[in-house]
Amino acid sequence: MTPLFESQVLAQLAQGEVTSDSLVKTCLQRIADQPELGAFLEIDEEGALAQAAEIDRRRSGGETLSPIAGVPVALKDNIHVRGRRTTCASRILADFVAPFDAHVVTKLKEAGAILIGKTNMDEFAMGSSTEYSALQVTRNPHHPERVPGGSSGGSAAAVAAGLVPLALGSSTGGSIRQPAAFCGVVGMKPTYGRVSRYGLVAYGSSLDQIGPIAADVTAAFELLHVIAGHDPKDSTSAQMGRDDLSLRVADPKGLRIGIPKDWLGDGLQPEIQQAMSRLTESFAAAGAEIVEVALPHSEYAIPAYYLVATAEASSNLARFDGVRYGYRATGAQNLKEMFVKTRSEGFGPEVKRRILLGTYCLSSGYYEGYYLNAQRVRTRISDDYRQAFGKVDAILAPTTPTTAFRFGEKTADPWTMYLDDIYTVTANLAGIPAISFPAGLDSQGLPIGLQLMAAPFDESKLFQVALNAENFIRTWR
Amino acid sequence: MHGYEAVIGLEVHAQLSTSSKIFCSCSTTFGADANHQTCPVCLGLPGALPVLNQNAVRCAIRFGHAIGADINRRSVFARKNYFYPDLPKGYQISQFDQPIVKGGSLAISTDETGYKTIGIARAHLEEDAGQSIHDGMPQSNVKSYVNLNRSGIPLLEIVTHPDLRTAEEVYAYLVEMKALLQYLEICDGNMEEGSLRCDANVSIRPMGQASLGTRTEIKNLNSFHNVKRAVQHEIDRQIAVVLQGGSIEQVTLLWDADSQKSRVMRGKEDSHDYRYFPDPDLMPVALDETEVQALSRTLPELPRHKRERFESEFGLTQTDAEILTQDKSLAGYFEGAVAVSHQPKLTANWVITELLRELKGLERGIDACPMSPHDLGELVSLIDRNVISGKIGKTLFRLMFDTGKTAQELIEAHNLIQITDSAKLEQIVNEILDQNDDQVQQYLEGKTKVFGFLVGQVMRVTKGKANPQLINEILRRCLDGRR
Secondary structure, rough: OOOOOOOHHHHOOOOOOOOOHHHHHHHHHHHHHHHHHHOOEOHHHHHHHHHHHHHHHHOOOOOOOOOOOOOOOEEEEEEOOOOOOOOOOOOOOOEEEEEOHHHHHHHHHHHHOOOEEOOOOOOOHOOOOOOOOOOOOOOEEEEEEEEOOOOOHHHHHHOOOOOOOOOOEEOOOOOOOHHHHHEEEEEEOOOOEEOOOOOOOOOOOOOOOEEEOOOOHHHHHHHHHHOOOOOOOOOOOOOOOOOOOOOOOOOOOOOEEEEEEEOOOOOHHHHHHHHHHHHHHHHOOOOOOOEEOHHHHHHHHHHHHHHHHHHHHHHHHOOOOOOOOOOOOOOOOOOOHHHHHHHHHOOOOEEEEEEHHHHHHHHOOOOOHHHHHHHHHHHHHHHHHHHHHHHOOOOEEEEOOOOOEEEEOOOOHHHHHHHOOOOHHHHHHHOEEEEEEEEEEOOOOOOEEEEEEEOOOHHHHHHHHHHOOOOHHHHOO | OOOEEEEEEEEEEEEEEOOOOOOOOEEEEOOOOOOOOOOOOOOOOOOOOOOOHHHHHHHHHHHHHHHHOEOOOOEEEEEOOOOOOOOOOOOEEEEEEEEEEOOEEEEEOOOOOEEEEEEEEEEEEEEEEEEEEEOOOOOOOOOOOOOOOOOOOHHHHHOOOOOOOOOHHHHHHHHHHHHHHHHHHOOOOOOOOEEEEEEEEEEEEEEEOOOOOOOEEEEEOHHHHHHHHHHHHHHHHHHHHHHHOOOOOEEEEEEEOOOEEEEEEEHHHHHOOOOOEOOOOOOOEEOOOOHHHHHHHHOOOOHHHHHHHHHHHHHHOOOHHOOOOOOHHHHHHHHEEEEHHHHHHHHHHHHHHHHHHHHHOOOHHHOOOOOOHHHHHHHHHHOOOOOOOOOHHHHHHHHHHOOOOOOOHEEEEEEEEOEHHHHHHHHOOOHHHHHOHHHHHHHOOOOOOHHHHHHHHHHOOOEEEHHHHHHHHHEEEEEHHHO
């Protein structure tokens, strides 16, 4: 496999050892060399080279630039870049050109990041394998017959294949951490409200967060640091800046690491269980305190998540009706038929399934039993975490029950695919930050991912512990 | 006597007079080119997010204070989901089970009892949808058009309890509500431009029955008179149905102002399931206690209080006070004129009979009146002090209204000051009498109706500037002197 761009590349750029132009050219070459990977939906070669030249000129002129200035960043194709297409990997938006920049894109442009292209995803971020992209297949860089995970599968695959140093994904139930785990890279979901959602095409608005995907913890932090902070255009954006964010290197001695014992056992691939044990032992050996934590409402997390997320999605996706933009079916005889035909032809099977589920969940007579109960579960899950973080600094858990599965393995039965989110959805429901990092390979050579979670807005602690974990795991090789 | 009474509830949608829309910074000015006052937020583009306009919240709070309602310190925006081409997100952001204003009431004037209190159930904030245009455009035979300038304009939906009983009460309620909204300066009340809209819920029941009958909802009511007519039409229709042994079906009706008839828009089975749920893009609206209190101190004198004061302080009749207070600007105009004339009743007469008639002729509101309150007050004062006659006053009023000049300027230019010089008038009178021997003889023979003719002659000669009382007095004296 092509070596990944680790965080050293940021330092090399900053010190002028590498130019942005050469880095962008390397990326473009690698992308061209691996067309079968299918990570990108669109490449902006001309724009990327022009941006790189501009950054190199400014840097040689002595300007102090952001740590990610001149670094190519791939964007999941549900994030708007003005003048570029945002397809959400859907037929219904296949020709939609975004008329404005997402807040994160504004921040990336200000920092001088190179917006190299848009990556494949499950249609409207609904899926865990990128198989539900209506536009193309994306393969796991570690195995061509395995899925890259999803829904940010294109972004994770692009970083894992060494095509780009950095990428952005979005997470509603695990769509950053799960593909990062499957592809063997770092993926981080920030606290809800830490990163503006303005310009992110919504799936489940109360759960969605944009987050970084990178080869290592340090690079992921640098990207998060650029995109985080309050945005007045997003009412759910937290009223805080990003000054509290720091990447602290600290001895793990005295850290309290929580282990949700109930999560381990049935259904967890033994090699992932072993990686958990090994990392737990590393922390213990380094003087960290290992504490068992109870997250008793986790068992209701999957149904609660699929009710809340789909309810919001059914409403969020109502705007794609063929009237003002996007795909419009031809041959309809009246308005209702136009709506029905457009949406029947424009949306893929998983999106339709979730719209139907969400519509049902909000319908008169079912709202109380489904939507409100799901919200109650959500409150209980948040309470579970609040209590846990009263006792521990971070919680260590598997990211996924298994390593990357095969194409078609889970599309026949949606429920088996939904169960794949079992370890990731609780962090989205509770709005807490979580980071997945690679923890070795299984017997088939597929990456294992483990995750750490921390209290809301305690990203600094999360990254500190993640750096410790990364250091331990490096010694395993 | 049919023995039925009507039970009516109203939903008034008041467009709030904020300068920008409720969830984005687009302008709310009426009449811009189609789709020119839009942005990603009010176009409902993917990725755009709403941010609440705090001025709309302040409008709602002030309204709540004015009707004596509970202001909910925490209210929630919800999504009302339905598909329509002029609803760009496929849902309307509204408030559902936690509105910002709850309870309160509005007193209306009625012929029978003077005043009646109408209970308000709630008032909530929401965004307007766009407009669908089906007629009058190129290719209207095969296409419909959508204008989204109105999408996202803030609305306050004010819902009454079913306290209204007649079409007249409905009319009175709307007049009073419009006045209140205008006094608060939160809505311009212009029904033609759609800034005030009304839906009516109507049912009937046998007199004395406590439970409610099946109701129908009437939509598309675009003027106060249409509301009144449509409600009366619906009451009559329902009574006729029941008297013929039929029963009322729960339907939504559309009022057609041209034919003065309603037609069924949809039945109960087609009623929408709006699938309301809290909008995850907006935080609950938490009000600052200090601000809520502070806003209660920003209320102006409200229409009813002003009316009562006009009656007690100025001695106006209830009718005159009502006319003068229906429009805040008119009331202000009147008070401005009184401050100069110091003659409230006379001023009221001039405003109501002359000024309003002229403005109506020009189809203008009081805000576009060419004559300042100060100038009208001065005119009234000149008449009151007998500097000019009432008749000259009317001439002068016309000139002032047409030219925008002051009374003083015009009096000088046209030499309109009343002749109050007795000696001069006596000289004129004697000249007239000399020229009209026949009439003088008739008068002296007891045919006193020629007196009017002689007054008219004096007026003609003096071009109306002679003081009428003085003319009468001098004429009578001179005539008697000729006996």
